[in-house]
Amino acid sequence: MQLPMQLPIYQADAFTSELFKGNPAAYVPLSSWLDDKLLQQIAAENNLAETAFTVPAGSGFELRWFTPGEEVPLCGHATLVTAHLLWTELGFSESEIHFYTRSGELIVRREDELLALDFPAQQNSEIPLSENYAHALGAEPLRALEVAGSNDQLLLEFAFADVVANLSPDMRALLKLPYKGLICTAPGEGFDCDFVSRFFAPAIGIDEDPVTGSAHTRLVPFWAQKLDKTCLKAKQISPRGGELDCVLAGERVLMRGRAVTYLRGQISL
Numbered sequence: 001m002q003l004p005m006q007l008p009i010y011q012a013d014a015f016t017s018e019l020f021k022g023n024p025a026a027y028v029p030l031s032s033w034l035d036d037k038l039l040q041q042i043a044a045e046n047n048l049a050e051t052a053f054t055v056p057a058g059s060g061f062e063l064r065w066f067t068p069g070e071e072v073p074l075c076g077h078a079t080l081v082t083a084h085l086l087w088t089e090l091g092f093s094e095s096e097i098h099f100y101t102r103s104g105e106l107i108v109r110r111e112d113e114l115l116a117l118d119f120p121a122q123q124n125s126e127i128p129l130s131e132n133y134a135h136a137l138g139a140e141p142l143r144a145l146e147v148a149g150s151n152d153q154l155l156l157e158f159a160f161a162d163v164v165a166n167l168s169p170d171m172r173a174l175l176k177l178p179y180k181g182l183i184c185t186a187p188g189e190g191f192d193c194d195f196v197s198r199f200f201a202p203a204i205g206i207d208e209d210p211v212t213g214s215a216h217t218r219l220v221p222f223w224a225q226k227l228d229k230t231c232l233k234a235k236q237i238s239p240r241g242g243e244l245d246c247v248l249a250g251e252r253v254l255m256r257g258r259a260v261t262y263l264r265g266q267i268s269l
Helices: 036-046 076-088 131-137 161-165 171-175 213-227
Strands: 006-014 023-029 051-057 060-066 096-101 104-111 114-120 125-127 143-146 153-157 181-187 195-201 206-209 231-236 242-249 252-257 259-268
Touching: 006 076, 023 036, 023 076, 036 051, 036 060, 051 076, 060 076, 076 096, 076 104, 076 114, 076 213, 076 259, 114 213, 131 153, 131 171, 131 181, 153 213, 161 181, 161 195, 181 213, 195 213, 213 231, 213 242, 213 252
Parallel strands: 023 051, 060 096, 153 181, 195 231
Antiparallel strands: 006 023, 006 259, 051 060, 096 104, 104 114, 114 252, 125 143, 143 153, 181 195, 195 206, 231 242, 242 252
């Protein structure tokens, strides 16, 4: 009788120092890649915004992320969770971790109690604003911006943080839009930060993501130019909420935050 395959699994909350806040992600360390279909099934079973998988690669790791619905090219909070767990649970001892991903090399560094993500910045280009977005979100944005040639995420700027906080999207209407995710943002007045955001992506199995690191690779360049400053305090004002200290460093975005471990377990396949 063949024994089932056993895989370790961990879960932690990112961009927070308190359990049940920030953004949860699962992490499954592997010695070699499993079939993509099986990776997707594990992520669907976990039913979290992302499940991260790594395989050792030289002195670093290949890293992939899966939502319940599909593999994604970039994920900040699950990268933070992965680094946190490599340091706290799996004995990694160097002061920085290099991850090799579909979005290039990503670096996470330990800075006292904080972890710093070093990601590529993404520049935005304004596009015509369709009335479909106001209909789907229940509020009128000021303008829309995209990354040229990408339909992954659309950035929508609103006038006030309270408008973003009170958005109640029609998820069925969002599914009909040509973008997989909508980043909704506004100045942070009243929320003790430079800017706020929320992120909706029902097309990839995430109605609302609690804290979205990848979105900040676009939000930070946008607000750095708008506010004429490179050090920014951000809040994602989802129901769980999260905080990020961000820096625009040339063509890179640095995002600092914490993570807290929630679960240690084992998968039987």
